[in-house]
Amino acid sequence: MAEVLIDSIPLKDPKPFTYRIPTALQGRIEVGSAVLVPFGNRKGVGGVVTGLTEEIKTEFEPKDILEVLSEGVLPSLMKPLLEWVAAYYSAPFSGVWLAAVPKGILKKKRKKKNKSNEPLELPPVLTPDQVKVLGQIEKNSKSLFLLHGVTGSGKTEIYLRAIGENLERGKQAIVLVPEIALTPQTVSRFRARFGERIAVLHSGLSGGERAEEWHRLRSGEADIAVGARSAVFAPLERLGLIIVDEEHESSYKQDSAPRYHARTVALKRASLEGATVILGSATPSLESYEAASRGEFALIELPRRINGRPLPPVEVIDMRQELREGNRNMFSRSLKKAVEGILERGEQAILLMNQRGYSRFVLCRACGQAVRCPRCAVSLTLHKGKSEYLICHYCGTRALSPSICPSCRSPKIRHFGVGTQQLEETCQELFPSARIARLDRDTTSRKGSHAQILDGFRDGESDILIGTQMVAKGLDFPRVSLVGVLAADLALNLPDFRAAERTFQLLTQVAGRAGRSEIPGAVIVQTYSPEHFSVQRAKEHDFEGFYHEEAESRRELSYPPFGKLINVVASGTTLESTQEAAESLAASLQRRGVMALGPAPAPLSLLKGRHRFQLLIKTEELESARQVLRESLSEQSSPKNIRFAVDVEPLNLL
Numbered sequence: 001m002a003e004v005l006i007d008s009i010p011l012k013d014p015k016p017f018t019y020r021i022p023t024a025l026q027g028r029i030e031v032g033s034a035v036l037v038p039f040g041n042r043k044g045v046g047g048v049v050t051g052l053t054e055e056i057k058t059e060f061e062p063k064d065i066l067e068v069l070s071e072g073v074l075p076s077l078m079k080p081l082l083e084w085v086a087a088y089y090s091a092p093f094s095g096v097w098l099a100a101v102p103k104g105i106l107k108k109k110r111k112k113k114n115k116s117n118e119p120l121e122l123p124p125v126l127t128p129d130q131v132k133v134l135g136q137i138e139k140n141s142k143s144l145f146l147l148h149g150v151t152g153s154g155k156t157e158i159y160l161r162a163i164g165e166n167l168e169r170g171k172q173a174i175v176l177v178p179e180i181a182l183t184p185q186t187v188s189r190f191r192a193r194f195g196e197r198i199a200v201l202h203s204g205l206s207g208g209e210r211a212e213e214w215h216r217l218r219s220g221e222a223d224i225a226v227g228a229r230s231a232v233f234a235p236l237e238r239l240g241l242i243i244v245d246e247e248h249e250s251s252y253k254q255d256s257a258p259r260y261h262a263r264t265v266a267l268k269r270a271s272l273e274g275a276t277v278i279l280g281s282a283t284p285s286l287e288s289y290e291a292a293s294r295g296e297f298a299l300i301e302l303p304r305r306i307n308g309r310p311l312p313p314v315e316v317i318d319m320r321q322e323l324r325e326g327n328r329n330m331f332s333r334s335l336k337k338a339v340e341g342i343l344e345r346g347e348q349a350i351l352l353m354n355q356r357g358y359s360r361f362v363l364c365r366a367c368g369q370a371v372r373c374p375r376c377a378v379s380l381t382l383h384k385g386k387s388e389y390l391i392c393h394y395c396g397t398r399a400l401s402p403s404i405c406p407s408c409r410s411p412k413i414r415h416f417g418v419g420t421q422q423l424e425e426t427c428q429e430l431f432p433s434a435r436i437a438r439l440d441r442d443t444t445s446r447k448g449s450h451a452q453i454l455d456g457f458r459d460g461e462s463d464i465l466i467g468t469q470m471v472a473k474g475l476d477f478p479r480v481s482l483v484g485v486l487a488a489d490l491a492l493n494l495p496d497f498r499a500a501e502r503t504f505q506l507l508t509q510v511a512g513r514a515g516r517s518e519i520p521g522a523v524i525v526q527t528y529s530p531e532h533f534s535v536q537r538a539k540e541h542d543f544e545g546f547y548h549e550e551a552e553s554r555r556e557l558s559y560p561p562f563g564k565l566i567n568v569v570a571s572g573t574t575l576e577s578t579q580e581a582a583e584s585l586a587a588s589l590q591r592r593g594v595m596a597l598g599p600a601p602a603p604l605s606l607l608k609g610r611h612r613f614q615l616l617i618k619t620e621e622l623e624s625a626r627q628v629l630r631e632s633l634s635e636q637s638s639p640k641n642i643r644f645a646v647d648v649e650p651l652n653l654l
């Protein structure tokens with residue numbers, strides 16, 4: 001018998017179907033074979049064999065496989081990787097297959113592509129720092145590198161050279177970039193150097209284009225896969241190098257099953273296939289930097305910008321002081337003056353209002369403290385409704401919303417939250433002559449509008465670009481000389497143990513947008529917590545200082561990278577049954593010696609009509625905790641409407 005995953009049917013919960021292997025095909029079918037099978041009333045549809053079994057699992061008589069289309073859709077050497085991903089992330093193997101192989105790959109008839117004969121660009125002269133880093137990569141006996149380079153230090157050139165060297169050895173390469181950075185600019189940079197040897201995989205391509213690019217890689221016609229998260233599964237047989245650019249980016253983690261992290265998978269794939277990995281970032285994740293400090297990765301650094309341009313000065317504005325001096329506007333006096341300055345000089349400004357959805361916390365305007373959970377050190381989320389209270393989304397602790405600040409006794413404590421739209425209105429009031437563009441989820445929901453807004457700004461159609469964290473990433477505008485962060489507190493007080501890290505990354509990345517050309521740049525950060533170390537270290541461009549302070553508090557509370565997490569979300573149609581199911585699972589885990597925080601209502605406590613509770617397992621032994629969880633889940637006899645979703649090493653606990 002063979003388990004076959006049907007290729008062309010979009011299924012919500014992909015399950016393989018059982019087919020019989022006829023005698024004529026015996027011995028020719030293995031896991032990974034593409035086959036033709038009858039399905040429903042259709043005679044022959046494509047599918048992929050995901051497993052071979054002895055037993056018949058269905059109550060129906062299984063049908064015969066009609067034909068073998070190819071003996072291996074993916075290179076057979078990738079099978080151990082997919083099995084590992086399924087086991088590591090507690091995900092079904094068939095789901096991992098679907099993540100690895102684009103839909104419709106089997107039906108695709110290949111068409112010839114026109115070869116372009118554009119001359120390839122010559123590489124630029126390297127800076128001394130770049131020469132040093134490339135030497136370190138070449139000479140090191142290690143094959144895992146963490147490239148820590150400040151914004152504008154020329155990391156991409158390092159990638160290009162490393163790929164070139166890799167190709168010369170007859171090897172292939174994968175370049176992972178965050179989806180949002182996968183712009184035509186990024187791609188053209190790689191294409192200019194390597195021409196037709198590049199294949200691009202991303203969600204902006206149509207199914208046909210994607211299949212075409214995929215086949216170019218599978219056939220060996222292209223040697224370099226450039227793409228977002230799923231390109232880590234690019235079907236290459238001679239893999240020599242994987243680059244993960246902006247390795248700290250949270251978009252590398254898939255937020256639906258299989259919930260894999262492309263960086264983790266890249267490291268595993270490299271070790272299975274003997275490839276080198278370069279992780280690059282201006283703000284490495286705690287996980288990667290900690291691994292480097294243990295010697296697992298070789299740390300290589302680009303500490304200076306190219307052409308000797310300085311990192312922009314960062315001015316931190318104490319909004320408590322503004323309030324004391326009678327300024328209640330969301331613009332501090334300094335920021336207002338700075339914007340007036342750029343308008344006079346005909347330059348451009350980016351104003352950032354970080355708005356990751358969850359700005360429902362209580363903040364004291366006098367001392368800048370948010371109300372936090374004493375056990376979990378994350379900020380409590382304000383719950384509004386019939387009764388108003390604060391809740392910790394990790395452990396479930398509840399508290400009344402205080403009327404005076406627990407830290408300083410000031411009565412100036414209340415709900416905090418502003419949006420980009422409000423910022424735009426205030427901005428237009430203060431600067432009536434300014435031309436303002438806004439980039440956020442509301443203005444970019446239409447396809448292509450994201451690029452349109454950015455192109456318009458680059459062409460000088462507007463003076464001020466207002467946006468969410470979307471504007472902080474990888475953009476390069478030569479006329480931007482001012483970056484203003486309106487409320488760093490929104491990032492600092494996310495209900496997430498990574499809030500400080502996110503703040504540091506955000507401020508560093510956004511500061512990196514200023515002063516990238518001959519016009520010097522300035523950065524102004526407004527906050528009620530100017531003394532917070534993530535703000536201070538970002539101001540000083542001091543990553544290492546930030547790392548040490550943050551690592552210490554993570555270690556104390558056994559948060560990653562020092563402890564491992566597994567998040568389990570129970571969801572169901574009624575509140576009571578969902579809570580009951582989550583509590584029963586928690587009790588079962590406890591009986592087996594695995595402690596879990598919660599259950600607590602998930603931050604999105606009601607999603608698409610389903611109530612959600614989460615359980616957070618903190619462990620030092622990921623493997624055994626996963627095993628115990630599997631046992632506990634299998635003994636649950638909860639009602640049919642209850643579903644459990646397991647997220648191993650979660651990134652966003654929302």
Ligand SMILES: [Zn+2]
Binds near residue numbers: 364365366405406
């Ligand atoms: Zn206070």
Ligand SMILES: [Zn+2]
Binds near residue numbers: 392
């Ligand atoms: Zn808590």
